[in-house]
Amino acid sequence: MPAKQLQPDPQQEALEWFSLLRQPGCDDTQRQAFAAWCQLPDNAHAYAELETFWQQLQPPPARPRPRHVNERRSHQGKWLALVFLLGLGAAAYLYWPLMQRLASELHTDVGERRSTRLADGTTLNLDSASAMNVDLRGRTRQLHLVQGQVFLEVVLDGRAMEVEVGNARIQVFGTRLQVARHAGHDELVVLSGKAMVIQGGEQRMVSAGEQVTFDDTRIGPVHKADLKTADSWRTxxxxxxxxxxxxxxxxxxxxxxxxxxxxxxxxxxxxxxxxxxxxxxxxxxxxxxxxxxxxxxxxxxxxxxxx
Structure with a gap:
């Protein structure tokens, strides 16, 4: 008996072609053979069904976000960062003076005035929201006015005394003087004795009844002080x-x-x-x-x- 002819199976052949075409070694000859195979309608239909089924199994592609949404979110992020930085700067601006006072050796709260006698007998009268650091251990007694205002009643004990105010130094030769830090400038008022302000290569001698203002760059001219009102804050x-x-x-x-x-x-x-x-x-x-x-x-x- 003659051998029985096997009927072609388009679905099986479509699966084989599907696998072959995705192999790295697939060449033009094989692709031309695949094109000839697809000339038969049953083969083309079987391969189309397989391709459709394969597409259904794939996860849906990520939906691209509209550009204007990304830009809007980017702008929102920048604004939030800017608001955060502004808030941080405002908090530092408002609370930095308080932090400076709390870190100082002697300080007063807002609305408080305090009188303190140092170990050498000198009396410090601190105004509201003022702060000072004191070092009496060396041959030169060192005072540092951090912020606010202080009235000094100095006891002379044979040692020199200096008051640091920002970038300036005040050499004290008298017994009563007032030093204040204001917004944008500092001020020295001498009620008795003398004091010298030194700022870089510049200096001014201030005598009793005189006052002078200075900042981080220069010292102003010395002029007469109103001693009746200069220290009225102490009362x-x-x-x-x-x-x-x-x-x-x-x-x-x-x-x-x-x-x-x-x-x-x-x-x-x-x-x-x-x-x-x-x-x-x-x-x-x-x-x-x-x-x-x-x-x-x-x-x-x-x-x-x-x-």
Whole structure:
């Protein structure tokens, strides 16, 4: 009997071609043979079904995110980072003075005044929110005014005394003097004796009844001081005689832990006189605002906006 002819199986052949075409060694000859095999409709149909089934088994491709969404999220991330940095900077700006005071050897809180007698007999009178470091061990007694204001009653014991204020040094030759750190400048007032301010290669000798201002770069001219009002803060009063309004506002606001923001710069230069109670700075500010027709607005307990 003649041998029985095997019928071609398009599905099986489609599977073989599917595997062969995905092999790395598949060449043009094999691809041409596959094209000839697909000329038969049953073969082409079987291979199309296999290809469709294979596509269904594949995971769906990742959906590309719209570019504008990515850009929006990128901008949002930048804004969040900027807000975080601004908040960090604001916190450092507001709380750095407090951290400096707490790290100092002698310090006072906001609204507090304190008198301290040192081991050599010298008396330090610290104003509100002030801080100092003291070193009396060497041949030269070293004081460092970190912030605020101090009134010194110096006892002369044969050793020199220096007060460090920022980048400047004050050599003390007298017995009573006042040193203050203000926003943008520092100040020395000598009530008795003498003192010399040294800043880089510049120096000024200040005698009793005189005062001088200085900063990190220069020393101003020496001029006469108003000794009746210079240390009035020690009795809880701020005595202003033809003083800039901005300076009075800053002194009163500082006694309740606030920084002043004056919206009208010309207003800050207006001259005022008066006697203000530092132990009740809020009432003093309201009295001054009523007299000068000012509007005061507290912000977050740290700022005082003046308009």
């Amino acid at each position: 809880g009063r701020l005595t202003a005689t033809d003083m800039p309004l901005g300076q009075v506002l800053k002194r009163l606001a500082a006694y309740q832990g606030q920084r002043v923001w004056i919206l009208d710069e010309q207003m800050a230069h207006r001259r005022v006189s008066g006697n203000f109670n530092l132990d009740r700075p809020g009432e003093s500010l309201q009295t001054l605002a009523a007299a000068q027709h000012l509007q005061l607005q507290g912000v977050l307990g740290h700022w005082l906006v003046v308009r």
